[in-house]
Amino acid sequence: MSANAQAPTAVPKGAVVNFALSPSELLSRVEAAVEKQRAVMDAVAQVDAPTFASVIAPLGRAENEAKVDYGVATFLAAVAADEDVRDAASKAEKFDFEVESAMREDVYKVVRAVFTNEEEMAGLDDEDRRLVERMELEFRRTGMLLPPEQRERLRAVKERISDLKIAFGNCIKEDNTEALFTREELDGLPDDYFDGRDTCDVDGVTKYVVAPRYLDYFPIVGRAVRESTRKAAYVFFNTCFSDNVQRLQELVQLRLEEAQLLGYSSHAEYVLEPLMAKTPQAAIDMLNDLHAKLAPFGERELAELQALKRADAEAAGEPYTGVFIWDVSYYARIAEERKHNINSEEVKEYFPLAAVTRGILDIYQEMLGLRIVKVDNPPVWHEDVDMFEVWEADADVFVGHFYLDLHPRDGKYRHAAVWSIRTGYERPDGTREYPVAGMAANFPKPTATAPALLKHGGVITLMHELGHVFHNLCSYTKWKRLHGTRVEWDFVEAPSQMLENWAWEPEALRRFAAHYETGETIPENMLARLIESKNEGTGLSNLGQVAHGLFDLAIHTTTTGDVDVSSKYEEIESRVAMLDRGGTKTFRCARSTHMGGDYSARYYGYLWSEVFSADMFATRFKAEGISNPQVGRDYRREILRPGGTRDAMESIVKFLGRKPTNGAFLKSIGLDE
Numbered sequence: 119m120s121a122n123a124q125a126p127t128a129v130p131k132g133a134v135v136n137f138a139l140s141p142s143e144l145l146s147r148v149e150a151a152v153e154k155q156r157a158v159m160d161a162v163a164q165v166d167a168p169t170f171a172s173v174i175a176p177l178g179r180a181e182n183e184a185k186v187d188y189g190v191a192t193f194l195a196a197v198a199a200d201e202d203v204r205d206a207a208s209k210a211e212k213f214d215f216e217v218e219s220a221m222r223e224d225v226y227k228v229v230r231a232v233f234t235n236e237e238e239m240a241g242l243d244d245e246d247r248r249l250v251e252r253m254e255l256e257f258r259r260t261g262m263l264l265p266p267e268q269r270e271r272l273r274a275v276k277e278r279i280s281d282l283k284i285a286f287g288n289c290i291k292e293d294n295t296e297a298l299f300t301r302e303e304l305d306g307l308p309d310d311y312f313d314g315r316d317t318c319d320v321d322g323v324t325k326y327v328v329a330p331r332y333l334d335y336f337p338i339v340g341r342a343v344r345e346s347t348r349k350a351a352y353v354f355f356n357t358c359f360s361d362n363v364q365r366l367q368e369l370v371q372l373r374l375e376e377a378q379l380l381g382y383s384s385h386a387e388y389v390l391e392p393l394m395a396k397t398p399q400a401a402i403d404m405l406n407d408l409h410a411k412l413a414p415f416g417e418r419e420l421a422e423l424q425a426l427k428r429a430d431a432e433a434a435g436e437p438y439t440g441v442f443i444w445d446v447s448y449y450a451r452i453a454e455e456r457k458h459n460i461n462s463e464e465v466k467e468y469f470p471l472a473a474v475t476r477g478i479l480d481i482y483q484e485m486l487g488l489r490i491v492k493v494d495n496p497p498v499w500h501e502d503v504d505m506f507e508v509w510e511a512d513a514d515v516f517v518g519h520f521y522l523d524l525h526p527r528d529g530k531y532r533h534a535a536v537w538s539i540r541t542g543y544e545r546p547d548g549t550r551e552y553p554v555a556g557m558a559a560n561f562p563k564p565t566a567t568a569p570a571l572l573k574h575g576g577v578i579t580l581m582h583e584l585g586h587v588f589h590n591l592c593s594y595t596k597w598k599r600l601h602g603t604r605v606e607w608d609f610v611e612a613p614s615q616m617l618e619n620w621a622w623e624p625e626a627l628r629r630f631a632a633h634y635e636t637g638e639t640i641p642e643n644m645l646a647r648l649i650e651s652k653n654e655g656t657g658l659s660n661l662g663q664v665a666h667g668l669f670d671l672a673i674h675t676t677t678t679g680d681v682d683v684s685s686k687y688e689e690i691e692s693r694v695a696m697l698d699r700g701g702t703k704t705f706r707c708a709r710s711t712h713m714g715g716d717y718s719a720r721y722y723g724y725l726w727s728e729v730f731s732a733d734m735f736a737t738r739f740k741a742e743g744i745s746n747p748q749v750g751r752d753y754r755r756e757i758l759r760p761g762g763t764r765d766a767m768e769s770i771v772k773f774l775g776r777k778p779t780n781g782a783f784l785k786s787i788g789l790d791e
Contacts, residue, residue, distance in 0.1 A: 129507060130516055133552045135190060135539060137499045141206030144191055148210040151187040155180045155215060163224035168231040169238055174250050177225070182543040182551065182598045184215075189539040189554075196291070196531035197523050197558050199500045204529055211284055217276045221269060226257040245763045249597050252762075255392065261380055268379055275376050279369060286365045286714030291531055297354040298325035299338075299347060306343035308463050313565035330358040331532045333560045340447040349700070352444035356704035363684050363708045371679045373718060378677075386674040386719040394608045394726070394766060398675050401608075401722040405667050408725060409694055411789055412664065415657025416696050423449040442700040450655050458651040462573055465648060469577055470634040471524065471561055471570035477630020478581055479506075481620060482588055485750035486758075487511045500527070502563075508591055518542065518553040518591045525570070526560040533711060534559040534579050536586035541601035542594060553602065555590040557583050569634055574648060578621045585614030592754050593761035600762040608723035609766035613757055615724075615731035616739075622652050623744055653788035658696065660725075660787060665694035667722040670712070674719040683707050729783045730770055736782035737774055 139147070158180040162173045188210070195207035219225070232238055233254040239247055261272045300323060301312070316327040328334045328351065338351040373385035382388040386398040395401045423441050426449045431438040441449065455461055483490045489509040496505030502525045508517040521539075526532070535558055542553035559579065564570045572580070590602035603610050620626040624645055631640035669690045673681050687707040691697050707713065712721050734757070738749050756773040770778050 129519075130550075130552065133516065133519065134497065135186075135519070135554050136497070137190065137194065138497065139190070139194075139203070141202045144194065144203065144206045145210055147187040148191050151184040152215045155184045155219065159219060159222055159225050162228055163222070165228055168228040168235075170232055170242055170246060170250065173228045173232055174246070174253065177229070177253065178249055178597045178599065179546065182541070185538075185598045186540050186551070188215075189537070189541075193537045193539050193556050194499065196287075196535075196537070197499060197556070199527065199529075201529055208284055208288060217273065217280060220256060220260040221262075221273050221276075223262055223269075226254075226262040229253050229257055230262075245596055245600065248600060248763050252599055259380065259388070259391075264379065272376060272379050275372050275379070279372050279376070282365050282369050282372070283715055286362050286369075287711060289359050289362050289365070290709060290711060292529060293330055293358055294528075295330055295354075295358045297328040297330075297351065299328060299350075300325055303344060303347045304338065304342055305347075306341045307337055308341070310562070310565050310568060310571070311337055313567065314563065328354070330355050331526060331560060333526055333562060336447065339444055340451050342448070345445065348444040348448060349442070349702070353702055353704060356706045356709065359708040360705045361708075362714060363705050366673075366683050366707060366710075366714055369714065369718070370673050370676070370681060370683060373674065374676060374679045383677050384675045386671055389607075389674070389719040393606045393720070393723075395722070398671055398719070401726065402668070402671055402675075404726060405664050405671070405722055409661065409664050409668075411784075412657050412661050412787075415788070416661045417657070419450075419453075419655060419657045420696055422453050426452055440698060440700070443697040444700075446658065446697065450658070454651055454654045458647045458654065460644075460647050460651055465644065466571040466573050466576075467635075468631045468633050468640040468644075469572040469574065470632075471572055471576075473632060473634075474572055474577055474580065474630050475522065475524075478577075478584060478620075481626055481629065482584060482617075483511065484745070484747070486588060486592060486754045487747070487751055488517065488588075488592075496521075499523075502527070516552060518555070520554065520587045520591060521556040523556065523558045524561045525563045530560075531558045532560060534583050536583050536590070538590045538602055541590070541598040543598055543601065544596045553591050553593070555587045557587055559583065571634065574621065578618050581617050581621050582614045585617040589613050589758050589761075592758035594759050595761045595763055602761050604762040606762075606766045607717075607720045608726045609730065610727070611724055612727035612730040612734070612766075615728055616734050618731075619735045619739070620744065622649055624649065625744060656788045662695045662697075663725055665690050666710070666712075667725060668694060669707070670717070670719060670721040673713070728786075729780045730766075730778050732783035732786045733778040733781075734770070734773060736786070 158176050162168075162176050165172045191207045191210035193207075195204055195211055198204045198207060229250070233250050239250065242250065260276075261269050264272065298318065298320060304311070304326065312326060317324050318327060319325075328338070335351060335355045339348050342348050342351070370385075377383070377385045377388035380388060382391075384398065386401075390396060390398055390401065395404075420441065423446065427441050427445060428438045451462065479490050482488070487510065489511045491507040491509065493505040493507060496503070498505055498521065500523065502523060504522045504524075506520050506522070508520065509515060510517060523530075537556045537558075538553070539556050540551065540554040543551050545551060561572060561576055561580075562570050586603060593602040595601045598604075627645060627648075628639055631645070632638060633640075669687050672686055672690060673683055684705055684707055688699065691706070692699070712718075717723075734753070738752070739746070742749050752773060757769050760769055767777070
C-alpha cells in the first residue's frame with residue numbers, strides 16, 4: 119500500500135506529540151518531568167525491602183514518562199524554527215538530570231540490593247532482568263564506589279562535559295559565517311546551485327552567498343573548475359568553528375579525568391568496556407587491519423587523480439603541484455564519470471526527493487509488514503515537515519509516528535540524523551505509549567524550475583537514516599532504557615547500514631527512480647553503469663573513515679591528556695587518509711559532531727558494524743530475495759524488535775543462524791578475504 123494510503127481507524131488518544139510549545143512551556147514541562155522523576159527516586163531510596171516491584175519498576179516507569187517531554191526538548195533544540203524555542207530547548211537539555219540521577223548513592227543501594235538478590239533476579243523475565251543489570255552497571259560506572267569527595271568532583275566533571283557538548287553542537291548549528299563567490303569563480307556548478315541562492319553586491323559585482331554546510335560545500339569541491347575556488351571553500355568550511363578546537367581539547371581532558379576517577383586508564387577503556395569490541399585495542403586492531411588492506415587501493419586511486427590533475431596542468435601550461443585535499447572530490451568525480459560514463463547531474467534527475475521518499479517508504483513497509491500513512495495538514499514545527507502514521511499491515515494496530523524535516527534553514531541541525539522523540543513502553547494499566555521518531559536532514563530544496571533532486575549519495579543517506587527511524591518504531595519493549603537503538607554503540611549503525619544496500623539493487627531502484635519531468639524510469643544502461651561504480655573510490659573513502667576512527671581513539675586512549683587535538687587530526691589524516699592540506703591551517707576536528715558529542719571513542723563502530731550489516735544483507739536478503747517478505751519479518755523480529763533487551767550478538771545469530779564473519783563486508787568494498 120502506498121505511503122499516502124488512508125488508515126482505517128483513528129490514532130489512539132494522546133499518541134500525537136505537541137510541538138507547539140512556547141519557550142516557557144517547554145522549560146516548565148521539562149522541569150516538571152525532572153521533579154516527578156526526582157520524587158520517584160526519593161521514594162524508592164526509602165524502601166526497606168527492595169524488590170523489582172518496589173524499586174526497579176517505579177524507576178523504569180519514571181524514565182519512560184520523563185522521555186516524552188525531555189525527548190521533545192532535545193529534538194526541538196536541533197530543529198525548531200523559532201530561535202527562542204531553540205534556546206529554551208537547549209537550556210532544558212542543560213538540566214541534564216541524568217547526571218544527577220546517575221550519581222544518587224541512596225538509589226544505587228536499593229538497586230544493588232535487588233541486583234544481588236539471587237532469588238528475586240531468578241524470578242524475573244529476561245527483559246526485566248536485563249533492566250536491573252543495566253541499571254546496576256550504569257550506576258556502578260558513574261562512581262558509586264568512590265568516596266564522597268571524589269564523587270563530587272566526578273559530578274562536576276560530568277556537568278561540565280554536558281555543557282561543552284551542547285556548546286560544541288550549537289557552535290556549528292548557529293554559525294552565520296558566509297563566504298562570497300562570483301558566478302565565474304563557481305564555474306562548473308549546475309544551474310540549480312544558484313536557484314534561490316542569496317546574493318550581495320560588492321563594489322558593483324554580484325556575489326553568491328555560501329554557508330558552512332555540506333549542501334553548499336560539497337558541490338563546490340566536487341564541481342568547481344577553478345582550484346582556487348575549491349581551496350577557498352575548503353579553508354572557509356574548515357575554519358568556521360575554530361572555538362570548538364578548545365572545547366574538544368577540554369572535553370578530552372575531562373573525559374580522561376572522569377575515566378581515571380572511575381579506575382580506568384583512559385576514556386576509551388571506560389567507554390568500550392560494555393560494547394561489543396570490549397577493549398580499545400580490539401577496535402584499533404580492526405582499524406589498522408583495514409588500513410593495511412585498503413592502502414594499496416587508496417594509492418592506486420590517488421595515482422589516478424594525480425594523473426588527471428597533471429594532464430589538466432599540462433593542458434593549461436601550468437606547473438603540476440600535486441593533488442590536495444580540496445582536489446580529491448573533483449577529480450574522483452571526473453574519474454568516475456570517465457570510467458563508468460556517469461554524470462551525477464544527469465543521474466539526480468531520476469531521483470526527485472518526494473518520489474524517492476515515497477518509494478523507499480513503500481519498500482520498507484512491505485519488508486517490515488507495515489502500513490505508512492502520510493498525514494494531511496500535520497501539527498508540526500515548520501511547513502517543510504512531513505508527518506507519517508505507521509500501522510501494522512495486516513491489522514488495525516497502531517505502531518507509532520515519525521517526522522521528516524529534510525531541507526536546510528537557519529539555526530537547524532546541519533547534518534542528517536534521527537532522534538527518538540518518544541520511546542514505546544507499557545503503562546501500568548496495560549495500555550501502550552507509542553514511539554515517535556524524527557529525522558532531520560539538509561537535502562536540496564525545490565527550485566523555480568525543478569523539484570528537490572537527490573544525488574545517489576543522498577538516496578543512500580535517506581535509506582540509512584530511515585533505517586534508524588524504523589529501528590525506533592519497530593522495537594517493542596517495556597522499558598525506555600532498552601528501546602530501539604539503545605543497543606551496544608558499535609552495533610547501532612548496523613541495521614541502517616544494512617538498508618543502504620537497496621540503493622544498489624536494480625529491483626529496488628526501478629521502483630522509484632524516474633525522471634522528474636517525463637516520468638521515465640531510469641534507463642537500464644544508466645542503472646547498470648551506476649551499480650558498476652559502487653566500489654569506485656573504495657580505497658580513499660574508507661581510508662577516510664579509518665582515519666577518523668583512529669583519530670577518535672588516539673585522543674581518547676591518552677593516559678596523560680597530553681595531546682593536541684588539531685595537530686593529531688592533521689597527522690592521522692595525512693598518514694592514513696593520504697590527504698595533503700597543501701600547507702593550509704584549518705581546524706577540521708572542530709566540526710566533528712561525533713567527537714564533540716556522544717560518539718567519543720565510538721566512531722570505529724561505523725566500520726565495526728559494517729561487518730554485521732554486510733553479512734545480514736548477503737546471507738539472508740541477497741540470498742533469499744530482497745523482496746522476500748519472510749526475510750523482512752525475520753529481520754524485524756530478530757534485529758529491530760528486541761532493541762537492547764538482549765546482546766546484539768544474540769540478535770545477529772538468531773537472524774543469521776550462525777555467528778557473523780567478515781567475508782561479506784570485505785567483498786562488499788572490493789577486497790578479498
